[in-house]
Amino acid sequence: MYNLIGAGLVVIGGGIGLGQIGGKAVEGIARQPEASGKIQTAMIIVAALLEGLAFGALILGQG
Amino acid sequence: MEALLEDFSPGLFIISTILLLILIALMVKFAWKPILNSLEERESGIQDALAAAENARKEMQNLQADNERLVKEARAERDVMMKDARDIRDKMIADAKEDAKEVTTKLIENAQASIQQEKQAALAELKKNVAELSIGIAESVIKRELSSKKEQLKLVEETLKDVTLN
């Protein structure tokens, strides 16, 4: 039960983080469309790191 | 976490490690090395070809510039030559004219001089002839002892008939 709540919290946090990353990346691309390639790469890397964090927490929580 | 460790199969880990090692070695040897080498070769080939084309283009440009320069030079040279030739021709004509003039003047002068001389000589001869004639007439007149005036005139006319005024 508690770990389900924990999982929910992790998902909330990860969701907020992913939203921030994606939103800022889109803003950046809108501002500088010529840099879209670099922004996408950086976005995917950061999103992957965040994902790793969230998955780590989920798996540790599933104990 | 425990469930994860429970899931973890050491045997599969060992086998996949071995298989992956073999796969990486084989792929590097038989696939990636030749592929990447030929890709790089192709890329450098393309680069070289582009550079060669660029060089050829530049050379072509140079050549064209050279050609243009040569043509210009040749044209200029021709112009110079033409001008020279024209000058020479003009000069020659002028010279010839001058020469001709000189020669004619000289000829005229000579002619005039010789005319003058001839004239002088003729005059002198005439004078001489006249003198001789006069003497002859006088002689014959004297020789004949002319009585009448009529006779005298007749004689003068006869004598004058014989005389040719050369």
Place this chain on the structure above:
Amino acid sequence: MKIAQKTIKFLAIIAVSFFTISGFASSTDKKQDNQNDGGRVNTKEEVKEYIQHHLKDSHDFNLWSYTNDAGERVHVSFPLPVILWSSKGLITFMSSEFHHNDDGHVIVEKNGLKFAKIHSKIYELDNGATTVSFDETHHATNGHKVIDLSITKSVFGILMIGLLMLFWFSGLAKQYKTRKVPIGFGRILEPLVLYVRDEIARPNIGDKHYRRFTGYLLTVFFFIWVLNLFGLTPLGFNVTGQIAVTACLAIFTLFVYTFSANKDYWGHVLWMPGIPVFVKPILAIIEIAGHFLIKPFSLLVRLFANITAGHVVLMSLIAIMFTLKKELGVVGATGLSFALSFLIILIEVLVAFLQAYIFTMLSALFIGMAVEEHEHH
């Protein structure tokens, strides 16, 4: 007109693949290994158990199962060899000797040792025991796990993909001997190779060093991608969802960037320049943990969790046609299941690529950090 034709072709292919997948899943869904002979899956608990079973490795390659006219379950499958490192050394037999049993009721006796298969794990029974006894959490009490070097379904998948990759790429390599530009399937593979080299390896590792690591990165990229894609086919592979396989891949990357790291990198890890002395040891501990634990752990967990999550979602959506049969009727439940699983499988195709890309990308990034030459201040 041409585009319209292509679109129709594309849609046809999608539709065909979709129906094969769903059709296959519906036939495999009837298989059940939590009973002795593997019965039908109808209830939510059975679906859950079936998905759990699918996520695990299995010792035989089950294609489909059905109930014949006589009411018996028939499994269409082929057995795979079981290779065990037991207390008496190497023991091999075919997995068919377990008769598809997965809860420890069939005991195989070899070399005087007794083996039972419980939830895709093979246990060696203690001396004198003839049947497996379980405690209340369904753990075997009178047996222990052996090191299982069997050619399981996952190993079979790895072998298959490895051979396929060798076949494809050595074919591409051979093409270059006779022509500059490949034809046929090589035309698809070449841009992918170039993509990995130019978009992943070169920018992250740097022009000077990337050549040494491109082979490794290419192998890992195609290995993960092709296995992810095969996991979406009705063959039912779940290789990249096996934590042992992803751990193996992550440890490979760990070895690569540990052994290629230069002095500069270790200097930065152990004694970070430009910060107060009393912070340096703390930072060194964090950096070492990052190097040896966090980086590989994030790699292995990300891949494992993404693929597992994808499989669970996809199978749960397929299972809608059984679990919601009462509420929506057969047609409604099947239609809903088809529509949802179609959408999810499109996303999963994207995820399959994305996870391969991210694993390779992060590996390249870590390698790049390790070989980067810092300017000395």
